[in-house]
Amino acid sequence: MSEPMIRLENVSKVFPGSEVPAVADLSFDVPEGEIVVLVGPSGCGKTTTLKMINRIIEPTSGSIRVAGMDAVGTEPHILRRQIGYVIQQTGLFPHRTIGQNIATVPKLLGWDKVRIEDRVAELIELVGLEVEMAERYPAELSGGQQQRVGVARALAADPPVLLMDEPFGAVDPIVRARLQDELLRLQERVKKTIVFVTHDIDEAIQLGDRVAILNIGGVLEQFGPPEQILRDPVNDFVAEFLGTDRGLKRLSLIPIREVALDTGPVVAPGDPISAAHHVAERYGVDWVAVGSRNDLYGWLPLDQLVEMQAIPTDGLIPFKTSLSVDGSLKEALDAVVSSHTRVAAVFDGDRYLGMLTAERISEEIVQ
Numbered sequence: 001m002s003e004p005m006i007r008l009e010n011v012s013k014v015f016p017g018s019e020v021p022a023v024a025d026l027s028f029d030v031p032e033g034e035i036v037v038l039v040g041p042s043g044c045g046k047t048t049t050l051k052m053i054n055r056i057i058e059p060t061s062g063s064i065r066v067a068g069m070d071a072v073g074t075e076p077h078i079l080r081r082q083i084g085y086v087i088q089q090t091g092l093f094p095h096r097t098i099g100q101n102i103a104t105v106p107k108l109l110g111w112d113k114v115r116i117e118d119r120v121a122e123l124i125e126l127v128g129l130e131v132e133m134a135e136r137y138p139a140e141l142s143g144g145q146q147q148r149v150g151v152a153r154a155l156a157a158d159p160p161v162l163l164m165d166e167p168f169g170a171v172d173p174i175v176r177a178r179l180q181d182e183l184l185r186l187q188e189r190v191k192k193t194i195v196f197v198t199h200d201i202d203e204a205i206q207l208g209d210r211v212a213i214l215n216i217g218g219v220l221e222q223f224g225p226p227e228q229i230l231r232d233p234v235n236d237f238v239a240e241f242l243g244t245d246r247g248l249k250r251l252s253l254i255p256i257r258e259v260a261l262d263t264g265p266v267v268a269p270g271d272p273i274s275a276a277h278h279v280a281e282r283y284g285v286d287w288v289a290v291g292s293r294n295d296l297y298g299w300l301p302l303d304q305l306v307e308m309q310a311i312p313t314d315g316l317i318p319f320k321t322s323l324s325v326d327g328s329l330k331e332a333l334d335a336v337v338s339s340h341t342r343v344a345a346v347f348d349g350d351r352y353l354g355m356l357t358a359e360r361i362s363e364e365i366v367q
């Protein structure tokens with residue numbers, strides 16, 4: 001097996017004058033191309049750990065390897081060529097344009113003007129900004145845009161490793177959610193090895209291939225894929241940190257796409273009314289959905305069928321919440337509890353795929 005991109009072994013940090021360690025005997029690996037999220041309460045040593053990886057802070061003991069190099073034995077500027085660093089308040093230089101900010105490292109490395117310009121344009125596009133923004137100053141951008149510039153700057157010289165310290169901490173929840181999605185999409189293209197720090201457990205669960213849960217004193221309580229930690233927290237600290245909605249958080253990790261859907265109580269227009277009664281009875285509901293093949297037109301309560309000869313095409317009640325197959329079971333459960341029919345109809349674009357019920361959803365996490 002090849003060496004992981006980053007390996008910490010028994011790393012400790014005791015700051016001078018401090019009685020207690022900021023980081024205690026910390027060991028974990030970050031495999032190439034993965035996102036490891038360090039999460040834990042304020043002061044648990046997350047930032048200290050990141051800064052030891054790029055040697056802004058020297059460990060008191062232990063070893064750190066990055067991209068095949070012993071971090072402690074390598075010149076910091078050589079080491080940092082392998083590492084892009086994104087910090088919370090973006091750390092953008094206020095008196096330099098966006099373009100100049102992004103060009104910081106390539107300029108240090110002595111790239112020529114044309115190569116730098118091309119790279120800046122490429123990165124601005126990569127992080128979803130407009131090329132015209134290169135001429136603006138940081139204060140002329142929104143918080144979310146500034147964060148994107150911070151990411152672009154860290155990627156400028158194409159380092160294999162990215163360290164991100166609460167990069168989305170300063171923006172509002174809606175922008176943060178968008179930046180998280182964008183980071184995952186960006187990661188599909190750039191395949192960096194990322195150590196991401198946050199105090200937000202939801203962010204950790206969403207972004208991490210693996211999550212490291214840290215306690216005060218820099219003690220690693222649990223390390224593993226988020227679904228494993230949610231399923232099986234090793235102790236009370238972890239369970240409490242995950243929160244009382246642990247089951248719901250697990251649902252947020254299961255894509256609807258991976259779950260077997262029910263056809264649901266569906267009848268076709270023109271079917272006899274008896275067919276509606278049969279299918280409704282089978283599902284234990286007092287309504288039927290009307291559709292054919294991959295189309296779903298709406299639904300009707302059984303008591304509206306009494307006067308009719310056959311299943312109608314008109315007068316159907318539309319499904320209020322149509323659920324995309326790209327969503328998670330958490331979204332599915334939300335759709336179920338807010339629907340009249342107590343089921344969620346799942347679509348791939350316009351194509352009806354099937355239905356989910358609360359029972360079906362809960363089965364997925366009971367296993």
Ligand SMILES: Nc1ncnc2c1ncn2[C@@H]1O[C@H](COP(=O)(O)OP(=O)(O)O)[C@@H](O)[C@H]1O
Nearest residue numbers: 015016018022041042043044045046047048049
């Ligand atoms: N330069 C420093 N000198 C002394 N103590 C520090 C220094 N930096 C951090 N600490 C202490 O180390 C502990 C961990 O800090 P930090 O790594 O910043 O935590 P986090 O990023 O998880 O909030 C805290 O108790 C903090 O006060």
Ligand SMILES: [Mg+2]
Nearest residue numbers: 046047048165
């Ligand atoms: Mg910190």
